[in-house]
Amino acid sequence: MVLAGSLQRDVENLLARQQIAFVGGLAEELDQKIKLQIDAMERVAGLAFAAGWSDPAALTTFLDNRTGIRGFFAGGLVLLDHHGVVRAESPALGRLGSNLARLKGIDSVIENGRFMLSEPYFDPALGQPAVAMAVAVRDGQKIVGALVGTATLTQSNFLGRLVEQQVGATGGLYMVSPKSGLIVVSTNKERIFTPLPPRGVNRMLDRYIDGYEGAGVTVSSAGTEELTAARRIGSTGWVLVARLPTTEAFEPVADIKSRLVAALAGLGLVSLGLLWLVLRTALSPLHRATGRIQAMVDGSLPLEALEVTRIDEVGRMIGAFNALQAKVAAAETALREREALYHALFRGCRAVEMLIDPADGRIIDANRAAEAYYGWSHEQLVSMRVSEINTLDKAAVAEEMRKAKAELRDHFDFRHRLASGEIRDVEVWSGPVEVTGRHLLYSIVHDVTARRQAEREVRSLLAFRRAVLDGAGSSIIATSVDGTILLFNPTAERWLGYGADEMIGKTSPAVFHDPGEVRRRAAQLGEELGRPVEAGFECFVARILATGKPDSGEWTYIRKDGGRFRVLLTVTALYDDSGELSGFLGVAQDISARLSIEKELKRSNAELEHFAYVASHDLRQPLRMISSYITLLQRRLGDGLDHDCREFIGFAVDGAKRMDRLITDLLEYSRIGRSGHDDENVALDEILELAVTSLGALIQESGAEVVVAKGLPAVHGNAVELERLFQNLIANAIKFRAEDRPPHVDITCEAVGEEWVVSVRDNGIGIDESGQARLFQIFQRLVGQEQYPGTGIGLASCRKIAEHHGGRIWVESVPGEGSVFRVALPVGGPNVTVA
Numbered sequence: 034m035v036l037a038g039s040l041q042r043d044v045e046n047l048l049a050r051q052q053i054a055f056v057g058g059l060a061e062e063l064d065q066k067i068k069l070q071i072d073a074m075e076r077v078a079g080l081a082f083a084a085g086w087s088d089p090a091a092l093t094t095f096l097d098n099r100t101g102i103r104g105f106f107a108g109g110l111v112l113l114d115h116h117g118v119v120r121a122e123s124p125a126l127g128r129l130g131s132n133l134a135r136l137k138g139i140d141s142v143i144e145n146g147r148f149m150l151s152e153p154y155f156d157p158a159l160g161q162p163a164v165a166m167a168v169a170v171r172d173g174q175k176i177v178g179a180l181v182g183t184a185t186l187t188q189s190n191f192l193g194r195l196v197e198q199q200v201g202a203t204g205g206l207y208m209v210s211p212k213s214g215l216i217v218v219s220t221n222k223e224r225i226f227t228p229l230p231p232r233g234v235n236r237m238l239d240r241y242i243d244g245y246e247g248a249g250v251t252v253s254s255a256g257t258e259e260l261t262a263a264r265r266i267g268s269t270g271w272v273l274v275a276r277l278p279t280t281e282a283f284e285p286v287a288d289i290k291s292r293l294v295a296a297l298a299g300l301g302l303v304s305l306g307l308l309w310l311v312l313r314t315a316l317s318p319l320h321r322a323t324g325r326i327q328a329m330v331d332g333s334l335p336l337e338a339l340e341v342t343r344i345d346e347v348g349r350m351i352g353a354f355n356a357l358q359a360k361v362a363a364a365e366t367a368l369r370e371r372e373a374l375y376h377a378l379f380r381g382c383r384a385v386e387m388l389i390d391p392a393d394g395r396i397i398d399a400n401r402a403a404e405a406y407y408g409w410s411h412e413q414l415v416s417m418r419v420s421e422i423n424t425l426d427k428a429a430v431a432e433e434m435r436k437a438k439a440e441l442r443d444h445f446d447f448r449h450r451l452a453s454g455e456i457r458d459v460e461v462w463s464g465p466v467e468v469t470g471r472h473l474l475y476s477i478v479h480d481v482t483a484r485r486q487a488e489r490e491v492r493s494l495l496a497f498r499r500a501v502l503d504g505a506g507s508s509i510i511a512t513s514v515d516g517t518i519l520l521f522n523p524t525a526e527r528w529l530g531y532g533a534d535e536m537i538g539k540t541s542p543a544v545f546h547d548p549g550e551v552r553r554r555a556a557q558l559g560e561e562l563g564r565p566v567e568a569g570f571e572c573f574v575a576r577i578l579a580t581g582k583p584d585s586g587e588w589t590y591i592r593k594d595g596g597r598f599r600v601l602l603t604v605t606a607l608y609d610d611s612g613e614l615s616g617f618l619g620v621a622q623d624i625s626a627r628l629s630i631e632k633e634l635k636r637s638n639a640e641l642e643h644f645a646y647v648a649s650h651d652l653r654q655p656l657r658m659i660s661s662y663i664t665l666l667q668r669r670l671g672d673g674l675d676h677d678c679r680e681f682i683g684f685a686v687d688g689a690k691r692m693d694r695l696i697t698d699l700l701e702y703s704r705i706g707r708s709g710h711d712d713e714n715v716a717l718d719e720i721l722e723l724a725v726t727s728l729g730a731l732i733q734e735s736g737a738e739v740v741v742a743k744g745l746p747a748v749h750g751n752a753v754e755l756e757r758l759f760q761n762l763i764a765n766a767i768k769f770r771a772e773d774r775p776p777h778v779d780i781t782c783e784a785v786g787e788e789w790v791v792s793v794r795d796n797g798i799g800i801d802e803s804g805q806a807r808l809f810q811i812f813q814r815l816v817g818q819e820q821y822p823g824t825g826i827g828l829a830s831c832r833k834i835a836e837h838h839g840g841r842i843w844v845e846s847v848p849g850e851g852s853v854f855r856v857a858l859p860v861g862g863p864n865v866t867v868a
Contacts, residue, residue: 045260047354048282049248051361052200052262056275058365059198059206060264067268068466071148073102074168078180081112081170086177089129092121099123108159108183112170115143115177126158133181142167142179147443150269152213153186153226162186162226164217174444186218186225204259204277208266211242217271230254237261241272250279267467385478387414388468391438394418394430397473406480408452419476424448424456437463437474449478458485508590508600508621511607514614516541516570528623530593541570547589547597554586574617577606587624598625660686715752717745717791721780724760728767737767737776745782746789748858750838758834759793761827762854766795771849788840788857799848808844831856 077099085091096103096110103110103123111122117134134140142149146169156163163185170178198206198220205220214229232239237251241263248262253276260282263274379386379398385406388397399414407414407422420430425447436442445461463476503523511520517540521533529545536543542551548568555568558575566575576584583605590600600621609615667674667682674682721741725732732739748755763778770776779794800808809832831854835842839859846852 045250045282048260048277049262051358052260052275052277053248053264054365055200055361056206056262056273057264058367059275060266060273062367063273064267064269064467067150067266070102070105070166071150071168071268074166074180074182075148077102078168078170081180082172082177086120086170086172089121093123093125096121096123102182105184106166106182107185107188108156108163108165111181111183113139113143113179113181117143117179120178128158136165136181139165139167139179139181142169143176146171146176147440152210153215153217155226156183156185159183159185187222200275201277201281203281204275206273206275208271208273209238209242210269210271212270237263238274241274385480387419387476387478388466389419389434389463389474389476391434391465391472391474394420394427394434403478406451406478407449422449424450434463434474438465438472440464446481458482506622508619508623510536510541510619510621511616512541512570512619513616516573516617518543519616525621528592528598529590541573545591545593547591550589573602573604573619574606577604577617581606588621590621598623599628600624713749713752714747715750715755716747717755717782717789718743720752720755721745721759723756724763727756727760728764731764731767735767735770735776737770737778739763739778740780742779742781745791746784746860748789748838748860750858754834754837758831758856759791761831762793762856765827766793766797766852766854769795769797771796771798784860785857787860789860791856791858793854793856794851795853796851799850799852800844800846801848809842 081092081095084095092112096112099110109122109124109126111128111133112120113133114120117132117140119128119131119133122128134143136151136154138149138151141147148168149166151165151167153162153164155161163183165181165183167179167181169176170180200206200220207219207221207224208217209215209229210217216224216227216229219225229238229242234254235251237249238261240249241261244265246264248260250258250260252258258279259276260279261274261276263272265272380400382400383402385400385403387399387403389395390397395418396414396416399411401411403414404411409417419434420427423430425433433442433445433447437445443462443464445463447459447461448456449459450456458481460479460481461476462479463474466473466475506524508525508528509520509522510518510525512518517538518536521531521536525536526532531545542548551572552568555566555572558566558572562575562579566572574584583603585601585603588600588602589597591597601624602619602621604617604619606614607616607618663682663685667679670678718741725739725741728739731737759780763780766778767776774796777796780791781794782789782791784790809828832842835856835858840857842854842856844852844854
């Protein structure tokens, strides 16, 4: 009996150790699987916002395509907005629009961003018990919602196949939640989602819930004596319990004990010697097996199967031990495989990952990505502390690790130092993790140097933009494509008296536009474009949409107090990165002062023109009288005048004539741009033909040759002024001729960009550089009056005519060889053609 009792204790201890090892391996495997599943959920959540957060259909497609994690959640996946309302689901179970924020703590995920694994609950959409896993969905640093996966407790899920796991022939597993007091999963499916027995009914279960991890014999709530073992799941706080009825666990020993009692009762004391011999023979294999088992427990022998030499109860017990050991070995093998998989995932991950001891900041492990990123070998990294990498001082680093360990924060922005000495901006996701009983911190590091630089540049640009908008002397208003006001700068607020908050969101034309003016402008545009134009926002952008160019025009703005003022409004189309129209920008300049000045200038010019006309008429009349009387005096005296008198009279008449010509030229110069004739399309062929015809006498007298190219274009302008321009240029080309050759003038035209450039080339005396600089100034003469007569106004008039037509004039010359006068006129007018 002593031997049987000893045997039972040895077998009980061995089975307890094996059961602890078995349940410990399963608990570690489950813990790692839950953490890996959380990592997978967070990676999916990191893609959710970019999938189209405002488009429920796009989010549903996104969830449908997440086949990798949907297999772990029989209840499907859902995406919640920041209020906890279901935005998308897969599969469709009628949960859209439902508020799940308070579902077993999901609202905490949206509030603080930490992942959550819920307590068991009854899911009405699934009609069965379930647990939910949730992680935050972010837009940058902002939490915008949550990704939730629902696992039913009666089907295969991320908790593995615990519901199908057996321990021995009659035992099994179950997992309990101390917090909710419910059985989460169980081999006995009838016990899933049922309450735990009251305290005192199952003493070992009470100890397990209180935190004990080990094994012991207890009586279950059903009255069955069981050998149990338990381990806690670190990531959830749940307790995994393995149970095996003692009737099965100790069946071989009980069988032997019963046979011993029967033998003693039958043979009595007379058969003790024979019985001792029989027992020794019968139990010797069991004794040897016990010794080997003890050696395996002590670690002096490896775990291996025991030899089965008999087929009686001892053989059956040894066979049962071998089967249990094989199952434990299989569990250990699976655990090692999962550890190898976890190690491979850690070492092979492309993201920089490290394990850190929060007690002293020592780096416990680092993956290959960390070695490549930091530039230190694995051996160097695991000999360092994180404070040697982080640019913060040691106290600050310790404080940040404390927050991560206490789960007060899981996201950090740091600056890390590489082996090369370079400082990089990093984003670190960190949190507590238990590895082989050690409480460590995991850290996932992302280099965000480029992103931080881009953010700084964006902030700088935004600050610059705000400074420009705030300090601009123009009203700046931006709208969407449909005319909704998006921007209303401070200048617009000051000018109009409306605040930006009053205008943003309103549709243009807004209250500061004159409705009558808008209707008139729409009618004008309709005639111009040949289609109806709506008397609304379209009249501001119709010409832009038709031509693709900015549009400028004068408009009346109405202040909040009713006052009115005129503006020059330039509207420009805005495009996004893909070239699509995204809105419009209107920049308005207050032209009230300019219009007032222009009005006054017109009045002043009219007065000046009238004065010039009167003055020229009054000045020319005495000159003509002087010239006439001197001529009469010369005729009357006739031959009585000596040579000097005739010469003096000639000087006086010539001076009067030159004065008359000077007054005439001045009058014509003052009238340039105020002829009273509307501009029109003018054919340069006809203009030059008239100019050459007008100079016919001069051309014939000088023997000049004037060649005009054929097929000259048309320009938009004043025909009289353009004729005078080219007549002056041709006349000068003939007048300033060289003495040793007859004048020759070539007139050509070519298109240069948006201008027609007309060239008048001569072979005259040419102009030096100093003369070219002042050639087009009024009253500037480069040669003496006695050699080449003139008033010095002709080329100044040419410049004024060219500028009045929006063009310009310049000269290219080589002294002694000739000059080229070039006139550039803008391309314009409906009938313009290129020759």
